[in-house]
Amino acid sequence: MLAKSSALSLLIAGGRAADLTNLPVLLSNISASLYPDLRQISQNVWNNPEIGLSEHYAHDQVVNYYTTTKPGQWTVTPHSFGMPTAWTLEFENRPAGTPADADLPTIGFMAEYDALVDIHHACGHNHILLVALGMANFARQAAIDLGLPARLIVQGTPDEENAAGKHTLLEAGAFDSSPIWLFGHPANANGIVPMNARLNVIAQFIESSHAAAVKSAYSGMLAVRDLDSAGKWPGTSSTATPVEDIFNSECNVVQGAISFGLEGPSLSAVQSSVNALLATGTYPSVSCSVLNDANVATGVNVTCLGPSGHASADTNGPLVLAIELFRTYSTTASNSFFLPGNMTSSELDVTFDLRTRWTADLDAVAAAVEAAIAPTVKKTSTDVAYPSFEVPTQDLAQEVIRLVELPAYGSQNDWILSPASAASTDASWAQGNVIDPTTHAVTSADRVVLMPFWNLCEKGGICAFNHEAAYAAVANTPYSYQQTEIMSRVMAHLTIELLNNSTMLANALSITKA
Structure with a gap:
């Protein structure tokens, strides 16, 4: 895994931090240019649902887009880490004056895209794919525009629903390249919570x-x-x-x-x-x-x-x-x-x-x-167990909630940060938490993994809980794509803050073992 000292070395060495005052405006302009194509990929995946380990169409949608439609933006690895439907996107930004051998602060993003039998994208994984591509691509362009050193990685993770695809990827070393991984999950309410x-x-x-x-x-x-x-x-x-x-x-x-x-x-x-x-x-x-x-x-x-x-x-x-x-x-x-x-x-x-x-x-x-x-x-x-997923450092979660309350991100005031747990996720394998058996506090972790839930249900419109058949329809409404666009900008904003602020990055990584 990338050590904390290596990830922070470039920023701590003394580069001037960028002025982020106008970051919401910058991200809005970037989104206007990039999001329509990404939304179309998500809709294509919604229209062609594939169960875990069979996500060949979804795999090809991403790989073909970044090798043919938008070549050169990312280094693309299809079928990565020995999984036929996994893929990896990698990007490095080395502004003028950055030593060629300098370790870059690194942020990873997780994407999911598997569907459910019969009820298709009733868990909204087409939006997990979309928000990962959105936050990563918005952050990539913002890092270029702001002159921030950065290494960004997007990892496509098959089969979250049934066989813990992230466990297979973990065993193959897919998450060793970044100490922080960001993604998000659509729901019928807004919040950041642990999972069972x-x-x-x-x-x-x-x-x-x-x-x-x-x-x-x-x-x-x-x-x-x-x-x-x-x-x-x-x-x-x-x-x-x-x-x-x-x-x-x-x-x-x-x-x-x-x-x-x-x-x-x-x-x-x-x-x-x-x-x-x-x-x-x-x-x-x-x-x-x-x-x-x-x-x-x-x-x-x-x-x-x-x-x-x-x-x-x-x-x-x-x-x-x-x-x-x-x-x-x-x-x-x-x-x-x-x-x-x-x-x-x-x-x-x-x-x-x-x-x-x-x-x-x-x-x-x-x-x-x-x-x-x-x-x-x-x-x-x-079968393979899914360990409990924990909210990492409270600072990161609270920063997401601060951002969503900004007018630029919809002035959302209904977000919660709660200890109440919900559902389960195989992303817990990437966390690698060590839990105190008495207090249940997280004493250390292999990596920081942050996963906010955001609401796809429009007030007065159709709504359902994840895995109910009706949620598949929720996951393809115009409103749902609007909400995921906002969430992509919020998480890209968080990413740029981490890349720009060595103290914030150090605090985020304080729980990790490295």
Whole structure:
């Protein structure tokens, strides 16, 4: 990694700081020239959604733009660090008088661009790509115009949603070149907050028949739900959200459609049970049809539709209703269960998406899940964990909030800096935080990684939470692109401040180990 002393040496050596009084105006003029093309790249990616590790179109959009449309601005590395859909952009500015061998202050930017199965860019990653390209390109031109020594790196990071692409990149050394990495994430509110640790427990329920496999899987999910409902998880703010491995499931998306079959109870009895569950008011926006099954003579098919959503939200969606329906009828031994349209498989796999505030508690939460499902599960495994993401030095976060309140950036007064955690991100791998086990304070980190959330929802317009299907529409509104343009300028402003102010840069890096 670039040492702090090297990153600061050029500025500390005595170069005169630039006057940043007119920086907001400069960035506005730069944006007017550069942003339209960048917005088009983002819209192209929105129109061509690709799931993790398959983002070939998104990769080519960026690589082709900077090698063909705008050659020479950045040094472009396609397929970087051994990942087919990763890419790297690098730029150095050495104004007159800068020694050729001088270490340059370095800032990195992270871009994401993977989509979700079926609901496409319902997490808004086309805007994570856009804000990274925006802040980096605006800062690049501003550094040239202001005569600031700088090294800027933009790293394309595939597959944030499912398999921790940044962990793969970290192992390959992709983040060693900068001690600070900036990016941002669209949301339905403005703020800077930490994020939970995450781990998936993949459970295989295998039996001699389809009905037995469904019963085993639902028994396991019911056991986990009872732990969840009772709040008996280890750790802080811990949850375990089940996702059936059927059709086009996604491990961190609450399923918006579930079909559940019952054989034994009458159609009228099942309809009454479904009505009773819906009447509790705990299944928002869920609706169900109860029909005789087309393939099972005495079977009842319950198909429930509801909002998808982020697995971290632990939403009471269609699958939770099906689990509760199973609870109602599983106590009668003569009843059996099936998945309509999928009655040949004797295996039903379930991913339990685990979230907890602190990384150190992940193993205990996973152990609790595995113990709950042990009576019926045949095999379990886990994927790559996402450590908790922490807000780095408060100074950087507070500076972002100061900037967004300026008239040049919209006079935004609804931003929060909160300890309340949300969702998860694989960017925590790049942070490499060391957390005090008692106080939970960050005692040191490999790198500073800052990720503000900004609101794409226009007041009075469509809005949704990330991973709800409707958020994909939010992520392509004119208003959303206007907000990301502002956020790009804010983060470019922060970048120029870091490049221009050695004390600010030193303070930002004070948490790092180097």
